[in-house]
Amino acid sequence: MEEKRPLYGKRIILAFIIATILFALGFLLSYIVTYSKYQSVSISQGTIGYSLLDLELQERLITSSCNVLGLFSLSTELDEMGSTMGILEKRFGKTDIRVLSQKEIYSMLELQHFLLIKSYSEKCNKSINSILFFYSNEENFADAGEKIGYILDSLKSQKKQVMIYSFDYNLKINLIELLKRNYNITEPNIVIINEKIKLNNINNIKDIQKYIK
């Protein structure tokens, strides 16, 4: 039997189209979820910016009571935003312009809060622990950075009064460069506790806990 056999092209193309639509649907839905989160992070950044301005004004008006409303809760909001941005970075890619611009704003907000806390504790004679963490998403440093991030998250859940600020070591903005110079940071995954103690090679929560007042 040497007759030409049909390829059933229409049916095959239809099956291919259905499969492609299903795949595209998967990508589309995940993009919608990620993008809506990205938008909500952008909105939150605006809200936090206003809150910080409010706190700054409150702090300037401090005379005797030292009762600055919302100073500590804002730190938690910043931590949560940092964590969400980590996922956005994974989804959009670390070189994505949207992620980079959000990280720049986030770093500025963190720094603003850090300076506010510093000024507040000096003015009101309070002892507030602060931790600056310089992480990197570069392949050689990402795993160790993730582990330190995990340790710091745990520390924060145990001691809400510890203020943790994470900065991307590789983010090319003047503020981070200045911070790196101030604290003599020459490599990623360094933790600065209370602006005095510089730690690298952190493997356990105890490595940090002993310096926390």
Added chain:
Amino acid sequence: MNFGIKKAKGEIIVTMDADNIIVKGDILKKMVYNFNDSNVMCIAPTTAIYNPKGILQRVQQVEYLLGVFLRKAFSSINAIHITSGAFSVYRKSFFEKHGDFDEHALTEDMEMALRIQYYGYRIVNDLTAVAYTIAPNKFIPLMKQRRRWYVGLMKCLLKYRFMFSKKYGAMGAIVLPVAITTVILSVILTFYVTIISLSEINKELNHLQSINFNFANNFELNKFVFERFFFNIFSSPIAYFFIIFIFVLLGYMFFAKKVIKEHSEIRLSIFFFIFLYSFLFAFWWVVSFLYYLFNRKVSWR
């Protein structure tokens, strides 16, 4: 079987394995109508697992129900390349013209299916004819069965390798190449996902160790933890591929159950299938490939 074919006086040959059960008596009557098309040389029935019990039989139940849809899909583009040993119906004239079952083939039914396709005839699937088979319920017998099937399939495909061509229609140009690619990708993907998962678990344990984890003290669940967990999952396309896969699987099951008029509960079987089948499938294929590669003797039992 060849002895029987030679002795047979009728025009139709029906094959059966020792572990097959035919529940409905009029099945053959329904099937032979397909021979109205003179080009049809074989009618493949719809096969299902008889009274599945235990995890392995339940996994196979879903696998066979999936096969109901696939066989129908292949039939619609004349690409059936495997006929079941259970109640496949042949024209005797084909054996007379093109020879009996290959006694050297491990999977003589597969060899016969490819031979029918090679000579340009058709194999059709009859959805109304349901043949049941008693599936292995222990790991080793099941592995031996699959090892024989898969090594047999590899040998048959090697023998008919020239059929991977447009000349042999949709089967040669699309179905066979896609089938092989699917097997290879499934095995690689299963190993990849397993290695990644183990490495993630190891990383998580390492992290938990680094904070001297204690459930009572450290486990804090709040709204944000939940939000982050769900965002992490649902911002990845893989989550949606998995959901789509479940829906497609359920669609296939619905179709198959309707066809074979099966009313038994299969939710538990689907659960076992989703979590176990890819591991079993990869394992069977790796074992079979090694047997094939080192030319080891493959026994029937």
